[in-house]
Amino acid sequence: MRQSLRLVIAEDAVLLREGLVHLLERFGHRVLAAVGDGPALLAAAREHRPDLVITDVRMPPGQTDEGLRTARRLQAEQSGLAVLVLSQYVEQTFADELLDDRGNSVGTGYLLKERIGDVEEFADAVARVAAGATVVDPEVVRQLLARRRDPLDRLTPREREVLGLMAEGRSNAAIARRLVVTDAAVAKHIASILQKLDLPPSAPDDHRRVLAVLAYLRA
Numbered sequence: 263m264r265q266s267l268r269l270v271i272a273e274d275a276v277l278l279r280e281g282l283v284h285l286l287e288r289f290g291h292r293v294l295a296a297v298g299d300g301p302a303l304l305a306a307a308r309e310h311r312p313d314l315v316i317t318d319v320r321m322p323p324g325q326t327d328e329g330l331r332t333a334r335r336l337q338a339e340q341s342g343l344a345v346l347v348l349s350q351y352v353e354q355t356f357a358d359e360l361l362d363d364r365g366n367s368v369g370t371g372y373l374l375k376e377r378i379g380d381v382e383e384f385a386d387a388v389a390r391v392a393a394g395a396t397v398v399d400p401e402v403v404r405q406l407l408a409r410r411r412d413p414l415d416r417l418t419p420r421e422r423e424v425l426g427l428m429a430e431g432r433s434n435a436a437i438a439r440r441l442v443v444t445d446a447a448v449a450k451h452i453a454s455i456l457q458k459l460d461l462p463p464s465a466p467d468d469h470r471r472v473l474a475v476l477a478y479l480r481a
Contacts, residue, residue, distance in 0.1 A: 266331050270310055270318035271296040272303035272329055273348070274472045282378070284317065289385045300328035307336045307343070314344040314369070314392045319353065337368060339438050344369030348378075352402050369454045371431070373398035396472055397431035414478060416458045424451045 269291050272281040274299070283293045295306035299322040300352045307315055315336060321328040333345040345368075351372065369391035377399055378384050414422065420441075427437045438448045456470050459477050 265389065267291050267314055268310065268312045270303065270306045270312045270315050272298070272306075272315070272321060272332070273298070273322075273367070274298045274318065274322055278375070278378075285378070285381065285384070286388070288460075289388075290326045291388075299323060300332045302333050303329065304336065307340070308314060311340060312343070314346060316346045316348065316388070317346055319349045337403075344371075344394070346365070346371035346373065346388060346397070348373055350374050350375055352399075363476070364479045369394045369396070372401045372402060374401055376401075378401065387431070395431040396429075397477055398429045398475070400430055414459075417455060421451050421455050424448060425455055425474060425478050428452070428471060429478055429479075435454070 269286060271279060271282050271293060273282060273296075279296050279298065283296050284291055284397045294310040294312055295302075297303050297306050301323075303315070315333055317329040317333050318460060319327055321332070330347055333347060337343050337345060351370065354389075366428070371387055371391040373384070373387060374462045377387070384447070391397050413424075417425065423441065424437055427440060432440065434445055434448045441448070450469070452474075455474055459474055
């Protein structure tokens, strides 16, 4: 059974906003506020101090990146606040902005809005981000994969596949199930990935995984 989360939602499209409220409450979460612009998101999150903020990237008043900027500001103010950003399209700049400081245990997610239609998958992403995972939409991963350059050229096709699933926020066990291999095989691939990407061995393992994902998304 999923943990009940305290949420604040920011989406300027009324129908989608109301749909998100209904969907998330269906999964047992509490939506403390559902707003339609950046300033209202800032005020609502400051008032309610939720477990997770779900926000569109482009929000009034400027319709540029108000949602993203507000989310980053809130994370700076509220230690431990998880953020899940929704976007209509794959926008690498926004993905880079969102993940730029992702070097700790605070949950961060970047999903395309079409993912909401996969109800169970979306609900799972919400839960994983709230639990501290980094979750990137599979379509974002696929599109960015086509642009990859060094140092990822050193990875084997299987290692790149494993790293792609890591970027989606999958655990070792989940990766093993997806690829139909053993947990030990996944652990071996991940160890090889971390070595080939020259990540600092002194860093905690979960932090090194995040660094590997960031290298994957930015290469």
